[in-house]
Amino acid sequence: MDGATLHSELDKKTRRSMKKPKSATFPERQLEIMLEGNELEIPSTKHHLIVGDSRHMPEVADSSVHLIVTSPPYPMIELWDDLFETMGCFDFNAMHSFLATTWKECYRILIDGGIACINIGDALRKIDGNFQLFPNHVKVIENCEAIGFTSLPYILWKKPTKRPNAFLGSGFLPPNAYITQDCEFILIFRKGSSRPFPPKDLYRYASSYTLDERNAWFTQIWQLPGARQENPQLSRRIAAFPEEIAYRLIRMFSVIGDTIVDPFLGTGTTMKVAMKTHRNCYGYEIDAQLIPTIKERVGFEETRKSRKHGSSVKSFNITKR
Numbered sequence: 645m646d647g648a649t650l651h652s653e654l655d656k657k658t659r660r661s662m663k664k665p666k667s668a669t670f671p672e673r674q675l676e677i678m679l680e681g682n683e684l685e686i687p688s689t690k691h692h693l694i695v696g697d698s699r700h701m702p703e704v705a706d707s708s709v710h711l712i713v714t715s716p717p718y719p720m721i722e723l724w725d726d727l728f729e730t731m732g733c734f735d736f737n738a739m740h741s742f743l744a745t746t747w748k749e750c751y752r753i754l755i756d757g758g759i760a761c762i763n764i765g766d767a768l769r770k771i772d773g774n775f776q777l778f779p780n781h782v783k784v785i786e787n788c789e790a791i792g793f794t795s796l797p798y799i800l801w802k803k804p805t806k807r808p809n810a811f812l813g814s815g816f817l818p819p820n821a822y823i824t825q826d827c828e829f830i831l832i833f834r835k836g837s838s839r840p841f842p843p844k845d846l847y848r849y850a851s852s853y854t855l856d857e858r859n860a861w862f863t864q865i866w867q868l869p870g871a872r873q874e875n876p877q878l879s880r881r882i883a884a885f886p887e888e889i890a891y892r893l894i895r896m897f898s899v900i901g902d903t904i905v906d907p908f909l910g911t912g913t914t915m916k917v918a919m920k921t922h923r924n925c926y927g928y929e930i931d932a933q934l935i936p937t938i939k940e941r942v943g944f945e946e947t948r949k950s951r952k953h954g955s956s957v958k959s960f961n962i963t964k965r
């Protein structure tokens with residue numbers, strides 16, 4: 645069966661299976677169907693946590709990665725002041741130069757046609773009595789374009805606001821009230837031109853999304869709740885993004901068996917979802933305090949032994965620099 649026929653078979657079978665109680669969700673259901681027909685094996689995947697600074701990623705070869713999914717520390721947001729200060733960055737531009745070193749490494753490791761998805765929010769801050777916006781998304785776009793990335797249409801992640809009636813500024817009196825900042829950006833960049841595939845590539849077809857998924861995902865505003873931020877193992881807030889964001893981006897911009905990198909791994913959301921969707925993953929995290937949380941979230945112990953779906957194996961390594 646070639647890719648196109650497999651795709652239409654999958655579509656029919658998937659539609660039929662949607663009427664029954666679901667035994668599994670995408671992409672597991674599609675993979676089960678393929679395995680029934682002995683068309684493909686689910687690939688074994690590798691997941692590598694590097695406890696170190698992603699401004700240098702020597703563990704990852706040039707042009708070997710298909711997708712970057714990440715969320716860096718946000719410049720000018722108080723939560724990240726200490727981290728930037730430790731790195732010798734005391735102003736907006738210096739903080740972005742620090743991040744840009746990682747964006748340059750991302751460019752090096754991506755294949756031609758590889759995609760980088762960067763989630764970032766702007767900052768609001770009073771400096772010398774002057775309340776102002778620090779447009780982080782603009783700086784990331786400027787720096788990534790200077791590195792050589794091509795900008796693609798981005799997503800606005802609209803979070804439900806916890807205080808819908810809260811005003812910043814002069815309340816009901818014009819003109820000194822400020823817009824509530826309830827959106828973050830998911831910036832999307834590509835290295836080079838569109839990624840080529842062999843005709844009717846089976847893994848690509850097996851990675852397709854449904855009509856409903858396409859309609860919900862390829863739209864510019866995503867209304868999604870944030871992730872829970874409390875973690876009893878940690879002394880500070882973690883600013884994790886919700887799994888749904890990583891899941892959508894991975895399904896939208898990569899295929900089964902691809903390699904994904906998160907250079908600012910945090911609690912391991914990207915790695916957890918990459919594992920679930922049968923993609924390889926490298927995650928960089930500078931803060932060793934997060935290792936137990938990452939291990940727990942990706943299921944380190946179970947993963948080492950798991951042999952689900954026939955011959956597929958998921959392995960997990962940790963390197964401490």
Ligand SMILES: C[S@@+](CC[C@H](N)C(=O)[O-])C[C@H]1O[C@@H](n2cnc3c(N)ncnc32)[C@H](O)[C@@H]1O
Pocket residue numbers: 696697698699714715716717718727882883884885886907908909910911912913914928929930931934
């Ligand atoms: C916004 S958080 C990422 C949250 C992550 N998306 C999650 O879901 O948990 C940014 C993370 O980057 C880490 N970090 C900051 N600078 C780094 C660097 N140069 N290399 C690797 N990790 C870094 C921070 O310690 C922090 O955990």
